[in-house]
Amino acid sequence: MKLDEVEVPVIASNLPLPPLQGSDRQVKWAESLRPRMLGSVATSNPKLAAAMRSIDDATWWIANQSRSFSSWTWPKEWSKPDSMPFQQMRKDALSDVYPGAMAERLKSNRDNPREVAFAEQWLYENDWEARRHLLDNMLAPIDRTNGQPERSYRSDTGAERVAATVVQWLGSNVGMCFLEEVMKRSPAVRAWFKQRVFSDGGDAKALPPVCPHCGSDLDE
Numbered sequence: 001m002k003l004d005e006v007e008v009p010v011i012a013s014n015l016p017l018p019p020l021q022g023s024d025r026q027v028k029w030a031e032s033l034r035p036r037m038l039g040s041v042a043t044s045n046p047k048l049a050a051a052m053r054s055i056d057d058a059t060w061w062i063a064n065q066s067r068s069f070s071s072w073t074w075p076k077e078w079s080k081p082d083s084m085p086f087q088q089m090r091k092d093a094l095s096d097v098y099p100g101a102m103a104e105r106l107k108s109n110r111d112n113p114r115e116v117a118f119a120e121q122w123l124y125e126n127d128w129e130a131r132r133h134l135l136d137n138m139l140a141p142i143d144r145t146n147g148q149p150e151r152s153y154r155s156d157t158g159a160e161r162v163a164a165t166v167v168q169w170l171g172s173n174v175g176m177c178f179l180e181e182v183m184k185r186s187p188a189v190r191a192w193f194k195q196r197v198f199s200d201g202g203d204a205k206a207l208p209p210v211c212p213h214c215g216s217d218l219d220e
Contacts, residue, residue, distance in 0.1 A: 017034060017053055018053065018054065018056050019056065020034075020056050020057070020058040020061075021056050021057055021058060022057065022058030022059055023058075026058040026059060026062060027058045029058070029061075029062055030058035030059075030060075030061035030062055031058075033061045033062065033065045034061050037052075037061060037064070037065065038052060038053065041093075044096065045089065045092070045093055045096075047089060048089040048090075048093055051089060055075055057075065060073075060075060067127055074090060078090070088108035089108070091106055091107055091108040091116060092107055092108050094106050094116065094119060094120060094123075095107045097123070098119050098123065098164060098168070099157070099160045099161050099164045100119065100161060100164035100165040100167070100168045101161060101164075101165040102115075102165060102168055102169070103119075103168075105168070106119055106168070112171065112172070114171035114172070114176065115168050115169075115171035115172055116171070117171060118167050118168055118170050118171035118175075119164070119167065119168045119171070121167075122134075122163075122164055122167040122168070133149065133152070135153050135159065135160060135163055136149035136151070136152055136153055137149055138163070139153055139159065140152075140153070
């Protein structure tokens with residue numbers, strides 16, 4: 001299904017949804033979830049909801065049921081070059097919910113893939129429905145009796161806005177240069193990235209010795 005083929009009235013129609021793929025138990029479970037999840041998206045983003053109708057993997061609906069929309073994981077095929085319309089919809093949906101001051105830069109008509117990646121990860125780490133609250137863990141002392149932050153910053157829009165803006169900024173050219181300078185300042189940080197990022201068998205030397213944005217020598 002292509003974006004330009006998706007008509008908004010499809011959402012409101014009574015056309016049957018495509019059969020789901022998976023075990024009998026997975027299919028039954030996903031069928032009970034799909035109408036609610038489609039409905040939660042249809043009001044604000046009807047074309048995305050229409051595209052979601054084509055997702056026939058039962059495990060996708062099950063995996064995302066308890067997550068907030070902002071941290072849903074999308075089908076891998078939607079990330080392929082020929083799936084650009086879906087990528088555009090995903091970015092526009094992200095910009096609508098991201099609390100940072102520069103959320104407009106995340107829209108599909110802006111070419112800021114690194115900022116999108118940082119923003120998506122920040123929303124994932126602060127998904128309250130999935131009991132992830134990184135902002136609280138950063139700002140509030142931890143209650144030793146239950147391992148949870150002593151207070152919540154969920155309703156503190158000021159703290160949330162500042163934190164989200166800074167995280168997105170790290171994905172900008174200036175922010176990436178900031179991270180590169182940090183790696184220059186501390187060999188331990190650079191070594192950590194080499195070990196963690198390339199520990200899956202990749203070439204540790206692939207970490208560039210020169211900042212691709214400002215041209216500074218990282219090994220100086």
